[in-house]
Amino acid sequence: MVLERATGQQTRCFTSVKDAQNIKPTNQTVVVFLNLSKAFDTVWCQKPITKFFNVYGICGWILVWIYNFLRNRLIKVKFNRSLSESFRLHQGVPQSSVLNHTLFALFLVGVEQVVPESCKIGIFVDNIVVWKSGSDFRKLERDINFAFDEL
Numbered sequence: 001m002v003l004e005r006a007t008g009q010q011t012r013c014f015t016s017v018k019d020a021q022n023i024k025p026t027n028q029t030v031v032v033f034l035n036l037s038k039a040f041d042t043v044w045c046q047k048p049i050t051k052f053f054n055v056y057g058i059c060g061w062i063l064v065w066i067y068n069f070l071r072n073r074l075i076k077v078k079f080n081r082s083l084s085e086s087f088r089l090h091q092g093v094p095q096s097s098v099l100n101h102t103l104f105a106l107f108l109v110g111v112e113q114v115v116p117e118s119c120k121i122g123i124f125v126d127n128i129v130v131w132k133s134g135s136d137f138r139k140l141e142r143d144i145n146f147a148f149d150e151l
Contacts (some may be wrong), residue, residue: 027134030137045070048070048093105125118143
């Protein structure tokens with residue numbers, strides 16, 4: 001299912017590029033694919049809590065539950081037959097949990113509003129694609145760079 005949705009994002013991007021070429025054969029397209037593979041590990045735990053409260057109006061015991069789910073987590077590293085001491089994590093969304101994709105998706109909601117309307121954006125879980133078509137390559141490059149400065 002994840003592959004189908006990610007493929008759908010790519011198909012939408014490539015269809016848009018093809019359409020731009022059909023409108024004006026001299027058009028060019030600048031595309032940037034981002035895979036935030038380590039994104040789950042780098043989310044600052046307080047940021048989703050703040051966003052859930054301010055943006056989604058989540059409060060009360062459910063917000064406290066999410067906060068406790070994200071904070072004060074301990075890990076140990078096993079190498080061969082040795083197990084390390086406990087290490088406290090201060091950032092990141094728990095891996096291999098039912099909620100990790102949902103929490104990260106809620107955390108990313110709104111990122112599409114930061115990208116200028118002249119650029120197209122596709123998002124699925126930790127994959128982002130930003131593209132723009134036109135005839136002036138320098139302007140395309142400048143607009144895409146601006147979009148990433150805003151991200």
